[in-house]
Amino acid sequence: MSVEALNLIALSGDVISGLSTSVLKKYINSKIIDKISLSNDDKYSKVAEWYRAEKMVIVLGAGASVAYGLPDWNTLLQKLLLISLQAEDESDQGNASILAKTFSNVFEPNSLVAARYLHNHFKTNQPKATLAFENAIRDSLYSEVNSEFDSELLKEVRQFCIAPGRSPNLDSIITYNYDDILEKCLSNIDVDIPYCPIHASGMKNKEHELPIYHVHGYLPQTGQLTSKNKVVLSEDGYHQQYSDIYGWSNLTQINKFKENNCVFVGLSFSDPNLRRILDIAKKERGDDGVHHYCFKKRHSKNYIKKKLNKLIEESDDIEFDSNEIDLTSISSDLVKLVEQFDENDALSFGVGIIWVDSYDEIPEGLQKIRTLI
Numbered sequence: 001m002s003v004e005a006l007n008l009i010a011l012s013g014d015v016i017s018g019l020s021t022s023v024l025k026k027y028i029n030s031k032i033i034d035k036i037s038l039s040n041d042d043k044y045s046k047v048a049e050w051y052r053a054e055k056m057v058i059v060l061g062a063g064a065s066v067a068y069g070l071p072d073w074n075t076l077l078q079k080l081l082l083i084s085l086q087a088e089d090e091s092d093q094g095n096a097s098i099l100a101k102t103f104s105n106v107f108e109p110n111s112l113v114a115a116r117y118l119h120n121h122f123k124t125n126q127p128k129a130t131l132a133f134e135n136a137i138r139d140s141l142y143s144e145v146n147s148e149f150d151s152e153l154l155k156e157v158r159q160f161c162i163a164p165g166r167s168p169n170l171d172s173i174i175t176y177n178y179d180d181i182l183e184k185c186l187s188n189i190d191v192d193i194p195y196c197p198i199h200a201s202g203m204k205n206k207e208h209e210l211p212i213y214h215v216h217g218y219l220p221q222t223g224q225l226t227s228k229n230k231v232v233l234s235e236d237g238y239h240q241q242y243s244d245i246y247g248w249s250n251l252t253q254i255n256k257f258k259e260n261n262c263v264f265v266g267l268s269f270s271d272p273n274l275r276r277i278l279d280i281a282k283k284e285r286g287d288d289g290v291h292h293y294c295f296k297k298r299h300s301k302n303y304i305k306k307k308l309n310k311l312i313e314e315s316d317d318i319e320f321d322s323n324e325i326d327l328t329s330i331s332s333d334l335v336k337l338v339e340q341f342d343e344n345d346a347l348s349f350g351v352g353i354i355w356v357d358s359y360d361e362i363p364e365g366l367q368k369i370r371t372l373i
Helices: 003-012 021-028 040-052 073-088 093-107 111-125 132-141 152-160 181-187 235-243 248-259 272-285 301-314 327-347 361-371
Strands: 056-060 172-175 195-198 210-214 261-265 292-297 351-356
Touching (some): 040 056, 040 261, 040 292, 040 351, 040 361, 073 132, 152 181, 152 361, 172 248, 181 195, 248 272, 301 327
Parallel strands (some): 056 261, 172 210
């Protein structure tokens, strides 16, 4: 894809350069904007085949826990920063709260750098408490959790888990979340669903248990944390994962991505370690086929139109005759272009995309898959 095309794609982010009417026309009329070959129904049928073959793995990201009030990455770091500031200045707790809430918004620090600082803070200030960081994360993680209900998404995931040990069944679940929301959901019905959270080296499920791999660590809401509850949050944790290619977490992901067929839910595919492992698995598999699917929300045409309009008004670099081209049509074509870019990126890892207009459609999609099994 050329530089001009990437400039158009940048409309979905915060950077734009060299946008002109001729560039828009060129790429809107080019072959870059292709029709997606398979419908969602075709993709659902394929996933159902994976389940019947007992090859299906569900992979969950942070989006799977949003409905329960768990904090996103930035909010979690803000909560941890508040704890660290309050510990350093007990005389002015109110000021510490203001600093924590505004620091991220004003300075927008790199999240990995912020997490590294926080990790070092807890290690330095509580040297005898080896799990001080993990306990602080757990306190922040569950401070506003609402687990009185089960989300529609996890209820559908639960339906795939009801028959562990029987055929056909789900192979396993991989989650990048620390929380035990999924485990609680599996326990919230009268049907017995044997499962086993695996979050450290040497842990193994029994034959009749569904393995739930917490590959970035596991912090259950209650109970004593141990050395097996270490989490990957700060930069040094990610560096360790990069360097330890034979660690249990990396090997689990590589094996599942290579030998099984995964359905990714609530993931953005921006995590560099995930991309690296998918790349390794694809190379070991040795083909360019689609072996996994990822649910992804479509880009909003109205949002793109508003952003395009604002860019045209504010930027001196953009040459655009509003009488010559319809902004609504341009916005629609830009969305197609960005989504084709997303498709090509995912396909480079052997992953196809199941597009949805809203996140509420994901549980509906999972239900459609179940009806085809």
